[in-house]
Amino acid sequence: MANYKIIFSPTGGTRKCADLLASNLGADWQEVDVSLPFCDLQLQPEDLCIVAVPSFGGRVPPLAADRLNSIAGNGAKAILVCVYGNRAFEDTLVELQDILTGNGFACVAAAALLAEHSIMHAFAAGRPDREDENVIAGFAASIAEKLDSCKSCLTIPGNRPYKEYKVAPMIPVTEETCTDCGLCAKLCPGGAIAGREIDPAKCICCMRCTAVCPIGAKHTDSEKVAGLVARLKDALSGRKENELFL
Numbered sequence: 001m002a003n004y005k006i007i008f009s010p011t012g013g014t015r016k017c018a019d020l021l022a023s024n025l026g027a028d029w030q031e032v033d034v035s036l037p038f039c040d041l042q043l044q045p046e047d048l049c050i051v052a053v054p055s056f057g058g059r060v061p062p063l064a065a066d067r068l069n070s071i072a073g074n075g076a077k078a079i080l081v082c083v084y085g086n087r088a089f090e091d092t093l094v095e096l097q098d099i100l101t102g103n104g105f106a107c108v109a110a111a112a113l114l115a116e117h118s119i120m121h122a123f124a125a126g127r128p129d130r131e132d133e134n135v136i137a138g139f140a141a142s143i144a145e146k147l148d149s150c151k152s153c154l155t156i157p158g159n160r161p162y163k164e165y166k167v168a169p170m171i172p173v174t175e176e177t178c179t180d181c182g183l184c185a186k187l188c189p190g191g192a193i194a195g196r197e198i199d200p201a202k203c204i205c206c207m208r209c210t211a212v213c214p215i216g217a218k219h220t221d222s223e224k225v226a227g228l229v230a231r232l233k234d235a236l237s238g239r240k241e242n243e244l245f246l
Ligand SMILES: Cc1cc2nc3c(=O)[nH]c(=O)nc-3n(C[C@H](O)[C@H](O)[C@H](O)COP(=O)(O)O)c2cc1C
Pocket: 008, 009, 010, 011, 012, 013, 014, 015, 054, 055, 056, 057, 058, 059, 083, 084, 085, 086, 087, 088, 089, 114, 115, 116, 117, 118, 119, 167, 204, 205, 206, 207
């Protein structure tokens, strides 16, 4: 039996949450990073996987869905995690459940967790925090109990058909200070960057390039972000809580 963390985490918030859950579940975990092309993964029915994606527009990012669709579950158990930035996760978990079930995973538990918004950083800033860590530790204990009991039903809130995939176009800009180090191009999940140029047809606005640039030469347009904050501020307000589904 092996344990896998299968993660799509452009800017690290999803990874942080998945790591917390995994460390509370105890055993050793092998990471499979699906944000970049990855090696063939052969799963067995005894394996346990945490599958973690961020919520983009209340959905699974289409690139993450494509990459997950290339993994055969072969009956392995899956704990589903979606991580969102204090607006809403809407249909992300049901979509993830459908993708994984369709590929032969047995979905046993799901959690919607919070991490700093990767575009509007003021929202869910500093999360997951100490309170989240305690909640996630409690989730891990409940999940372990369910795994021991061998119950397999799982009910997750969300709509089928899912809401339309729609995210605000937020293609990062490149400053003249760019040193052409190529790191952003190497790590871009969609392969959208060549030199300093970002191909708008391939960019999924995931913010990986802004997060990895060592000198901040790639960043969002602050006016566009301010416009988005103004439009979404009611939906983004207040502290949202983590949710567990068993
Ligand atoms: C294109 C895009 C769309 C997003 N849509 C949502 C959303 O619908 N609801 C929400 O609460 N957060 C949304 N977020 C915030 C992310 O879900 C959140 O910051 C998550 O932690 C990002 O994961 P990462 O740090 O692993 O990249 C969005 C972020 C991006 C980049």
